[in-house]
Amino acid sequence: MAGLVSELKFLVPWGHIAAKAWGSPQGRPVLCLHGWLDNANTFSKLIPLLPKDCYYMALDFAGHGLSSHRPAGCPYYLIDHVSDVRRVAASLKWNRFSLMGHSMGGTVAGMFACIFPELVDKLILVESCGFYPSPQGYHKGPETLRKQKASSRSITRDDISNLEEWEKILYGHRIVIDNLLNVDGKQHQALRVRSSEKALQRLLEANNDLTEESGKILLERGATKVPGGLVYNRDIRLLSHTSHPTHIEYQVNYVKKIQADVLMIIAQDGIFTKQSPEHLSEYSVIIQEAFRASRKEHFQYAEVSGNHFVHLNEPEVVAGIVSTFLNNNQNLKAKL
Numbered sequence: 001m002a003g004l005v006s007e008l009k010f011l012v013p014w015g016h017i018a019a020k021a022w023g024s025p026q027g028r029p030v031l032c033l034h035g036w037l038d039n040a041n042t043f044s045k046l047i048p049l050l051p052k053d054c055y056y057m058a059l060d061f062a063g064h065g066l067s068s069h070r071p072a073g074c075p076y077y078l079i080d081h082v083s084d085v086r087r088v089a090a091s092l093k094w095n096r097f098s099l100m101g102h103s104m105g106g107t108v109a110g111m112f113a114c115i116f117p118e119l120v121d122k123l124i125l126v127e128s129c130g131f132y133p134s135p136q137g138y139h140k141g142p143e144t145l146r147k148q149k150a151s152s153r154s155i156t157r158d159d160i161s162n163l164e165e166w167e168k169i170l171y172g173h174r175i176v177i178d179n180l181l182n183v184d185g186k187q188h189q190a191l192r193v194r195s196s197e198k199a200l201q202r203l204l205e206a207n208n209d210l211t212e213e214s215g216k217i218l219l220e221r222g223a224t225k226v227p228g229g230l231v232y233n234r235d236i237r238l239l240s241h242t243s244h245p246t247h248i249e250y251q252v253n254y255v256k257k258i259q260a261d262v263l264m265i266i267a268q269d270g271i272f273t274k275q276s277p278e279h280l281s282e283y284s285v286i287i288q289e290a291f292r293a294s295r296k297e298h299f300q301y302a303e304v305s306g307n308h309f310v311h312l313n314e315p316e317v318v319a320g321i322v323s324t325f326l327n328n329n330q331n332l333k334a335k336l
Contacts, residue, residue, distance in 0.1 A: 008057070010091050015068025017084055018060040020221075022047045027055035029097035030326070031085065033105030034058065035127075037206075037234055039065030039221040042102055046311045049319035051326050054098075059088060061105075063235030065221040075180050076238055078132070081108045082115065089119065098122035098326065099260075102311055103271075107132050110258075117259040124322060125264045126311050127271060129287040131251045133280060179240035191231040199223055199230040209307040217312065248286060255290040261298045262291055263325040265318055269307040300325060 004023055009016040020040040034042045040058035047056045060067040061081050070076060085108060089097065099120050101109030106128020113120040113130070123130070194202065196219075203215045203222075210218070223230040246254075266272050272284040291299040302321050306314050 010088050012062075012068070012084070012087060014062075014071050017062065017068075017088060018066035018221075019088070020044075020058050020060075022056040023052065023054060025055055027053050028326075029092070029094050030054045030056045030122075031089070031094075031097055031099050032056055032058035033081075033085070033099065033101040033108050034061065034064070035103030035105050037064065037238060038102070038218055039233075041065070041217050041221045042309075042312050043100075044217055044312075046315040046319060046322070049315055050323050054326060057088075057092075059085070060221065061108075063238050065233060069235040070237070073184060074237075075176065075240075076235070078104070078108060078111065082111050085109075085112050086116065095119060096121055098124070100124035100126070100322070101128055102126040103128055103308065106130055110254075113260055114254045114257040117257050120258075120260040122326065123258065123260040123262045124325065125262070126318065127265070127267055127308050129264065129272070129284050130258075130262075130291075131246070131254065131287065133248075133283040176240045180237060183237050183240065191226075193226055193228045193231055195229045199232070207309070209309045209313070211309075211313050214309055214312045248283065251287065252290040255287065256294045258291075258295065261300075261325070261328070262295050263300045263302070263322070264288065264291065265302045265304060265310075265321060267304055267306045267308060267310045269305075270310070271308050 006021045008019040008021055010019065018040070032040070032043045032047070034040060039060045043056070043058045047058070050056065062084060063069045063076055070080070085099075096119060099109040099113060099122070101107070101124070103126070106125040107130065109123060110125065110128070110130025113123050200212070200215050200219060203219060204210055204212065207215070219230070222234065223232050266284065272280050288301060291301075302318075304310060304317050304321070306317050311318050
């Protein structure tokens, strides 16, 4: 039953990947991937509402939650998170499982389903298109783009192809590298201790979509008690994680590699709405079209009320949709 909760650790060369699991290991496997700077607890309210015959395992990505930080001097590349998912699946000897990802976790899930299509039977993307939009801005995570003002005109497919956009991507990489060098010089500084109230306040200020209850749930794995208060567990290098955005035309072709049934859930007040920077909503439409063309009846799109953290703030809004999708066993046979 999904009520049974356990903690796990998977050994990796630099330490361990931590995970939280619900249900019996004999159940249908569902691997859950959290968003940028979040942790496995982002699924704590949703999973108890989902089908009881599944075995849900939520990872803490490296540098997040209770997982080890990457070795000194190493940046956080998204493709390395994909590699970590493969490590965990290999350790569990899972050769066929479902993936559910929120935000950045959806990007990792989408990339994994492209690279290892034979391993994934169902792909659930919550507030994610399965990939990262291309133009500059995501070198500091989705929260940065959410706070940017919309451009004065729409960004078209042709715009994404021009030299200016590629220059923006290169400039974004330059910022990441410079920020990493700056962070390296601060790695040996004492960790900042905050009171429980201040730690929660700081988290909510950085994520205005979180409710106070949701913030407390994330802090359970996202911070450690020390004399005088709490310190955040996350690696400071994550503030300049490296997404390596790719051309939209490449991403459209990547979609064609996915063999899984796909469910995409987008929140009305999330990061892909008309209130977000214009290119985000248009980007979402392009990827949706690619999924519909490639997966046909095996692609399902749902727009729900709520914001970027709808799965945590109001899990009942998405629980029924996800449950129905998981219970649908009409999977597409693997392409030859």
